Amino acid sequence: MNLHPNTQAVRIQTSRTNEQEHSTPLFLTSSFCFENAEEMKAAFAEENDNNIYTRFSNPTVQEFIDKICALEGAEAGFATASGMSAIFGTFMAFLNSGDHLLSCSSVFGSTHTIITKYFKRWNIEYSYGDIRYPETWEALIKPNTKMIYVETPTNPGLDIVDMEWLGKLAAKHNIILVVDNCFATPVLQKPAEYGAHLVLHSATKWLDGQGRVLGGVVVGQADLIRELYLFCRNTGPALSPFNAWVLSKSLETLDVRIQRHCDNAEALVKALEGHPKLNWIKYPFHPSHPMYDIARKQMTRGGGLVTFDLKGGVDSGIRFMNALQMLSLTSNLGDSRSIASHPASTTHSKLSAEEKDAVGITPGLIRISVGLEHSGDIINDILQALEKS
Ligand SMILES: Cc1ncc(COP(=O)(O)O)c(C=O)c1O
Secondary structure, X not given: OXXXXXXXXXXXXXXXXXXXXXXXXXXXXXXXXXXXHHHHHHHHXXXXXXOOEOOOOOHHHHXXXXXXXXXXXXXXXXXXXXXXXXXXXXXXXHOOOOOEEEEEOOOOHHHHHHHHHHHHHXXXXXXXXXXXXHHHOHHXXXXXXXXXXXXXXXOOOOOOOOHHHHHHHHHHHOOEEEEEOOOOHHHHOOHHHXXXXXXXXXXXXXXXXXXXXXXXXXXEOHHXXXXXXXXXXXXXXXXXXXXXXXXXXXXXXXXXXXXXXXXXXXXXXXXXXXXXXXXXXXOOOOOOOOOHHHHHHHOOOOOOEEEEEEOOHHHHHHHHHHHOOOOXXXXXXXXXXXXXXXXXXXXXXXXXXXXXXXXXXXXXXXXXXXXXXXXXXXXXXXXXXXXXX
16 A cells, blocks of 8 residues: 555554564664574675664664655665764765865754864865855855755744755755754655755654654665765664654654644744734744745745744843743753743853854744643743743
8 A cells, every 4th residue: 555654654663573562562672683694694794684783773763764764755764863963974974074065054053063163173164155145055065065954944043945946956066965854844844855865853852742862863865875874883873772662653643743733833923923022923934934935835834933032132031931830941842841942041152142143043032842732821821921021
């Protein structure tokens, strides 16, 4: 049967063992046994598909990868211990000394740190395109540009990159296009459809959805994944089978969860519209978003993250955070529980005013990861905290 990706996210499962379990088994093992030396020799020669060692492959981890491949429409994948190991592994597997990366300053903070602080150790160059002026990006491509790396929507700016345009640009110059699809998830957008060669995730966020485990995954073109696999099986960022089991179970409910996160985010945006304490609200599917048309073109819905800017700046942000009664103050997103964060006083506090401006962090910016609680409770908590901000 030709199954819909959402059905595959529910139904893909490691072959049933002799115990006849219904729920998927967990292969919490470091290594795998062989019947005899010949079989072992063949496994090492890659003449059969036997698992050897969990740093290379594991059935529970593979189940998680297979589901993400189905959801993203990708040929193959590799799962890692965190989103950052997926990103770092991707950079290291494909970028050589002397290569150039084209990216954008609006990428996740640790990704920005790898690019700006560590790349020089390996003589890897980079350029950042300005997300507001995509027409300026092509001029940044050099003969040694090997990879284009973007995130859309961005964290925490919620800016949008036009993937159709970027896919064409990467194809024209024969450059590997990598998209961090963490914020949208494959429920809301599938970058491979626009020409992304590799799509990666911090599985720690919406894919888990309950704030329990760290994980990462890269999926895409089989030949590229093979290169990534060979790099990772030797350098060791493998995903734990336990975390893979948790993540695989989470994917059974990904679509329904994301739809409800979007419902609640839309209700919140509506309740905040025109609020006197706010300069603006930002949400990909709100007509005031500067890239609204692009968001509508490439996403099915606006996602579970909403940002707004408090008129009172940093102090107001701190008062807002302190006044919240239900929302969690925690450094994560994509949880069933709603989360508030204030980048200017936390994650981005060390950035200069200029740097903050470049990535859209205003002093009063609040990011809400809208959870699965009753929308009225989320809205009421935020409205009462706004009164005290
Ligand atoms: C867009 C994005 N990419 C990557 C990461 C890194 O993921 P992890 O924390 O799983 O290493 C994050 C974490 O917040 C993120 O938001």
